Amino acid sequence: MTTPPPARVGDPAGAIDTPALVIDLDAFERNLDRMAAFAKETGVRIRPHAKTHKSPMIARLQMERGAVGQCCQKVGEAEVLVDGGIDDVLVSNQVVGEAKVARLAALARRARIGVCADDPLQVDAYAAAARTYGTTLHVLVEIDVGAARCGVAPGTPAVELAQRIAAADGLVFDGIQAYHGAAQHIRGYRERHAAIAKASDLVEATVDALAAAGLECRTIGGAGSGTFRFETGTGLWNELQPGSYCLMDADYGRNLKDDGSEGLEFEHALFIASTVMSAVVPGRAVVDAGLKASSVDSGLPEVWQRADTTFVSASDEHGKLSLGAGAPPAGLGDRVWLVPGHVDPTVNLYDWYVGVRGGLESGYVECLWPVAARGALT
Amino acid sequence: MTTPPPARVGDPAGAIDTPALVIDLDAFERNLDRMAAFAKETGVRIRPHAKTHKSPMIARLQMERGAVGQCCQKVGEAEVLVDGGIDDVLVSNQVVGEAKVARLAALARRARIGVCADDPLQVDAYAAAARTYGTTLHVLVEIDVGAARCGVAPGTPAVELAQRIAAADGLVFDGIQAYHGAAQHIRGYRERHAAIAKASDLVEATVDALAAAGLECRTIGGAGSGTFRFETGTGLWNELQPGSYCLMDADYGRNLKDDGSEGLEFEHALFIASTVMSAVVPGRAVVDAGLKASSVDSGLPEVWQRADTTFVSASDEHGKLSLGAGAPPAGLGDRVWLVPGHVDPTVNLYDWYVGVRGGLESGYVECLWPVAARGALT
Structure with a gap:
């Protein structure tokens, strides 16, 4: 009952099928x-x-x-x-x-x-x-x-x-x-x-x-x-x-540092690769990652490095994005990277880590690691 | 990477290992x-x-x-x-x-x-x-x-x-x-x-x-x-x-009916079997089912047929119960049945349905059905 991996080693990062759990190695x-x-x-x-x-x-x-x-x-x-x-x-x-x-x-x-x-x-x-x-x-x-x-x-x-x-x-x-x-x-x-x-x-x-x-x-x-x-x-x-x-x-990114600023001592290294699957109405896009792709117990996922673009709601298999005036276009088939709200229960939704070397945009898939203890509840 | 089933056909329902996804057949x-x-x-x-x-x-x-x-x-x-x-x-x-x-x-x-x-x-x-x-x-x-x-x-x-x-x-x-x-x-x-x-x-x-x-x-x-x-x-x-x-x-149980009362046209048939794993402080019990055992996007799970007992918070692998004055004892090792807040993403956390015939308390395991499309995200 293990699902097939959403990429192959050597694939460009852009070719990873979605939704996928991606590590920026x-x-x-x-x-x-x-x-x-x-x-x-x-x-x-x-x-x-x-x-x-x-x-x-x-x-x-x-x-x-x-x-x-x-x-x-x-x-x-x-x-x-x-x-x-x-x-x-x-x-x-x-x-x-x-x-x-x-x-x-x-x-x-x-x-x-x-x-x-x-x-x-x-x-x-x-x-x-x-x-x-x-x-x-x-x-x-x-x-x-x-x-x-x-x-x-x-x-x-x-x-x-x-x-x-x-x-x-x-x-x-x-x-x-x-x-x-x-x-x-x-x-x-x-x-x-x-x-x-x-x-x-x-x-x-x-x-x-x-x-x-x-x-x-x-x-x-x-x-x-x-x-x-x-x-x-x-x-x-x-x-x-x-x-x-x-x-x-x-x-964790919402914790405050010593100087009162938000931010992390460690870097975001875990992402959900998602794809725009519907873009009918201006200002709105729907990605293929919802509640079964990112646990929302500690808040919705955040959109990674897309100005003025907000993840506003999740249903089982859909994530709704709101695009403000300064947002880049999010057309059908476009890749959107998400940072999950809570890492532990999100990782538990996937069978595979896709490890990317050289950055999410221009890198390539270096490894596929099984989430071997996924679902190990007892 | 499929996990072993938490029960065997023929087991009494009380012998199901926990947490488990149980159908009242x-x-x-x-x-x-x-x-x-x-x-x-x-x-x-x-x-x-x-x-x-x-x-x-x-x-x-x-x-x-x-x-x-x-x-x-x-x-x-x-x-x-x-x-x-x-x-x-x-x-x-x-x-x-x-x-x-x-x-x-x-x-x-x-x-x-x-x-x-x-x-x-x-x-x-x-x-x-x-x-x-x-x-x-x-x-x-x-x-x-x-x-x-x-x-x-x-x-x-x-x-x-x-x-x-x-x-x-x-x-x-x-x-x-x-x-x-x-x-x-x-x-x-x-x-x-x-x-x-x-x-x-x-x-x-x-x-x-x-x-x-x-x-x-x-x-x-x-x-x-x-x-x-x-x-x-x-x-x-x-x-x-x-x-x-x-x-x-x-x-769904919180939807109101025609006459304004809460309730279901259909019966609760899906349960999480959980076990009390810690019971140190009077009035509190901790079960072994948390965020990885029951999706909380539509609210916490509800405790099934235990008077004055409330599921008050979930962390990754723990569920905290509050026991009121009228609650039956919840001692170490006791079985607690939960009704998940939202069926779809909860089912998606498990590899197996355990089908029980004859009631949750006194029935027996009749079947083990794989959640065959669990994790089928793409």
Whole structure:
């Protein structure tokens, strides 16, 4: 049920069939290099999040540049990563259900596998499965540092759970997971920083309480593409989990920088190639990319480098563009490049990355990478 | 890159791994029967929309009950339907781009293929490809009846385009496509009816103008699950294109009926099976179904038959539930059934339908149907 790729290696970028998920490889590699340089400079470990890219090929490029492993959210993603040659994977999430926990423990035969817990029942299930498969699972206690989603309360509850992990055969207590998801898209720089400063107090108190109980944190994990400099600045977090930085999206582009301006520390490297499929009324054009081509949970896609042209609404298979007075013509068959609103669920809609070298307009297709963990929900 | 199915035939429904896309087969078949009875009663033709279900198996069940063919929006969907045994497919959309038009014309070797046009350039491209492949394409002129998306203006522009089609070797002028997408989810019954009444005037004027030019409409197509009774009531439309009726979603559930009450003419037959993966804080539970398990473009999923329990936010792989005072417990590992906000883009996230007979709670898995046209974007 895999769809055929929308291009062939060697095709000019203009010949890519649409809609297609296109990586500007030059921008993408600059993003990878930038994060690798940051890690080298600060000494922090990078464990990029594969829930964003879902690709063992991208994972390998990150690890060649010094990443210590990969994160993901689902056992199915971990399986795809390990099958693709990644030997150190953290499921930065709770895994619940007998079948899933069994798969996780079995996978630990072939790679170093980490997982999170926020409940003693999870710990017991992990331990039982690890014993069954004769493997070891490296478990992080997830603490809630402000997202009000998963995670035990910092301090004593975290210590109690860590003790249970440390006492269990088949499990290793690896440290704490302290990811503040809700902070990644706080627009204001100061407000975003303040959210992490608050989280930092909670992490510090928890690390101290663990130390007092004789439990050392090998890993203090968390941080995303919107906040990783802040976590690093505290000197507490030692393993960052950014996902979006390598590809970016329109929503991250709306975060404000230190000086109050909008903009990205990383470059947009992910695009949807679309085609004008209807252009009947002046001032309006309809492209062939709608809700099934670009997830709109974090806003509509943005039109890339076309003056006065706005993506105004999406239906299942249509995107409506409004063309202002200063817009270049958008005639039937014309190519329109879009920046998706939210990278992770958009990537999950495609079977193939089309990698373009030399720019979107005049470049050529250098590679076709399967989105190998697309749809890996369980 | 197809993911393994989340269940086996014969499993109890409670054993389905999560998240999973589950059909309540009893409700689903009642929906199919209800629409078939309507068609029989009124004499209107039904051509259900496969952009909703993306499944040749569901298409066959619809055709066994009298549907005349299938609609879809993409050439890739049409290919999957024809490969799956459907011999009459309308791409109810413009097809633009040489590669796509070639595939469409080639497909017409194996099935009756229809397509829409709103531009002379499309007509010329269809005709050239049909001649190349020695096939015939049945072309509908799309007119804009109020959605302000694709389609020529009703009346003279439609006649001019129809004449161009009728004059082209390889093409047959089949009639008009008059689908009012924007009307499907107008909440008020009267307002929804009024939108179709307006559309009806435009259709009538266009049909008359075509007749005056000697062009007969074999097909006057359009109508969706929210309005099909209104189009039928006009006596103009003779081929309905409802998609969602067979599965339904939460958004259709918010349409108002004749008496002002909320509710569906069809039954919810599509569900997401999810599992509570974190339950640390009283009043809150987190399920394993987020943005990659249920499209939120038309609102969050709704919790099915759990009192005082609300789905309050979705992140990529998490769904947060709020449990009120009257809510039943939602403990770690518990099953929660969700009704997706919008059926079409949600179905497109999955590789498999899990068909359950005998109810979600106590039934068993009767079938696993591939979502064969999932990701068919081109």
